[in-house]
Amino acid sequence: MAQINVSNLTFCYEGSYDNIFENVSFRIDTGWRLGFIGRNGKGKTTFLKLLMGKLEYEGSIKSPTVFEYFPFDTGDISRNTLDVIEGIHPDYELWMLCRELDLLDVDAEVLYRPFETLSNGERTKVLLALLFSRENEFLLIDEPTNHLDGEAREKIMEYLKKKKGFLLVSHDRHFLNGCVDHILALNKTNIEIQQGNFDTWQQNKKLQDEFEMAENRKLQKDIARLTEAAARTAGWSDKIEKTKFGGDGLGPKPDRGFIGHKSAKMMKRAKAVEGRISGAAEEKKKLLKNIEEEEEIKLFPLVYHKEVLIEAKDLSLSYDGKTVCSHVNFALRRGERIALAGKNGCGKSTLLKKIMGEDIETGGELRVGSGLIISYVPQDVSGLKGRLEDFAEQNGIDGTLFRALLRKLDFSRVQFEKRMEDYSQGQKKKVMLARSLCQQAHLYIWDEPLNYIDIFSRIQLENLILKYHPAMIFVEHDKAFVEKTASDVIYLQN
Template sequence: MSMINVTNLTFAYEGSYDNIFENVSFQIDTDWKLGFTGRNGRGKTTFLNLLLGKYEYKGNISANVNFEYFPYEVKDQENFTIDVIREISPNSMDWEIVKELSMLDMDYDALYRQFYTLSKGEQTKALLAAMFLKENSFLLIDEPTNHLDIEGRKKLSDYLKKKKGFILISHDRAFLDNCIDHILAINKTNIEIQKGNFSSWWRNKELQDGFELAENEKLKKDINRLSAAAKRSSIWSDKVESSKFGTTNSGSKIDRGYVGHKAAKMMQRAKNIEARQQNAIEEKSKLLKNIESNESLKIVPLTFHDRKLVELSEVSIHYDNKTVCEKISFTIEQGERVAIQGKNGSGKSSILKLINGENIPHEGIVRKNNKLIISYVSQDTSSLQGNLTAYAEKNSIDESLFKAMLRKLDFSREQFEKNMEDFSGGQKKKVLIAKSLCDRAHLYIWDEPLNFIDVISRMQIEELLMEYEPTILFVEHDVTFCENVATKTIRL
């Protein structure tokens, strides 16, 4: 066991006026299974790169371990998988490699296939196994679940549960809960570490947020009451002070010493109230700094004249004489939230594209009305280029509504000035989702919409779908999201 010490860390990207980290200090035990959470753009991947020494920074980071970053870049993907693993971990014995892969339910023959022929999920497993075989290494694992189906995520989470010595960035709540024992959270104004998993951290956060909101309301009332009292005291002292120069009702002179003393006492009382008021304001300013913006999203789906929107009957999809899925039949009715689940390569995305009207080679019958309006969110974000204003205009959506959606999804106003090529993976997915939320459609089709998207935004999207109940067909590997949202599940 050793410690990773971060002391007074301050960092900003060149040309930026805003620090991503400012005087941050904390310690990490190298035996921890550490989950890493925070909203998109807060600096999670940046922090991993700072540990790797990729950027100059102020402060100090000290550690007695070698940091290894995942995803690992394989330069020659035509090599056999076992050669790729040996390159990463040259001191590992063959039996150790086989044992490690068996823990991930990978077939032995995968070792003697060229690396590029493995599925993305198999590549993820092979690389993580290789990196855990390295001695004296502390793994920095950056979103390993994006290419894994539900079953693959469960196996990988069980594998990580048996390991120690890593930081894991993931936005999948069930995945994190199963395999971590501490959590590192980048909040709006600080970084905190807690023992436990994501759910225990979230419960603590909700309790803290609730306490701060209650204190805030109490202090607002105190400030209003003290303001009124201070104003009354000030008025009374002014009246008393001015009465020094008058006479009594009987015509005798006022005792100026007594009146002056009384006025001074009232003036002091007003100052005391003002000081208490200022203390209350200062206490109030300490609150609410880490309460996340979690405003409700809105969607205005169209109503279709027919209850049944889509029907697939005995549909099979083929690519290059290979059958991807066979004899699939189901219907989508108005108001249903339909999840399609299955292993990678089982044809989930192909079915979504087919219903969306793309030219997918298939047999069987797809019935849908030609007046059905569909809003589609693709897995692929590579087409996002240029600024948000031009994107809104190109897609004929209301720019102010579009940007309001993005603000609710935690976009800063500064982000609106950047080109989309410079956005993080999560921010790009938010652009596609915000655009879809602006569409007036009968049917929403979303293909893995949550890849790279932070947990709080996932919760916002869940609440939106459950409140407004649009008709939606989606593929998503986040178990918690599917359990909360889907009214019907199609398993391939």
């Protein structure tokens, strides 16, 4: 197996004073199933572009293989799927494509349907099948699970587990654990590679962080003790030096040579202690640089005056004259968190919209508490535009609190100066989450809140929910997040 060698890689965008990568060096084996993790905006997609030669950089990237990037630009999606595929790779082999579709449990008949009629899961699987039907390439797979339901994620995870030779960007911990054998971590100050899956990396990082924090505390104590000793020794030296000029003229004169020698000896000892202090301080500087400070986010949910906020009895929902789900029964009480699960198209988002008050045809019964104040995070955030200050004012939220929450979600201050249309999808999602967290509400409704959100921010949100127990109903396909936060899971079906 060949290797990709990255040496002294340095890169920054034009007009920026901060390097995204600075003298970075590491090696990747082309046979690995490599998971790529890191905070939003830290350079994961940028690194993929550097590998593909789309950006100029200093240093070198030497590779014996060709890179292929996913997702593809599909162009006009009203065309048949085969035409879309031919537009991407005219030299594709149909038999190899069908072989990969079979491994993904996709019927080859989808190739003869308009691409726009395929579900999100079908589109992703078709394009992954095209990706893996080509040979002698190292595959760069950028967040393939966004907008996929749990069943589709499991199928793609099992598919990737049987492949090799790819770098996978994902924020889904369960997904990473199921299909990678190495982790490439974009830390605060460096890039590191470890063998194993995400849980292995996280455990190793926890041990490293605990070791560094213990060393930091030890060095702090050493510096304080040595500083006190240096001051005490220097004080003694000064006192001894002054005795050279002591005496009242009546008794014997002080032995200035002896006193000077003793003073110099004490001063030398003080200098040695200062050297040890300096050494300890330098060692201390090397520690804690990559510790992710998961700052606590606060939430103050309102307490509803009744125990039950929402109740559904034999509920069915219809959209454009078609029944999307039926026989739905649940009750959401104060402090409970219900996760809606099921295949894409089974009515999860439709149910959330109905609770929000949209005019959607229903059967059965849905009771929503009167006077219920709801905070909503939509699935689609692509339309966000304008400046953050105007957005906060339009939504009636405190601008200072809003910005503080974004900072805790790892927004850099320079992002506050940009317009929201220039944000990444992950940054836009964080804007909507911060808005929701600024709002005092009886009920929080979140529709796929974690799409594009980095792992560390997901953990912050988990801790927030577990601490404040807000009443919530949400749709999310991150299995680890659902298992940690949901008090109940409701499965919808057609």
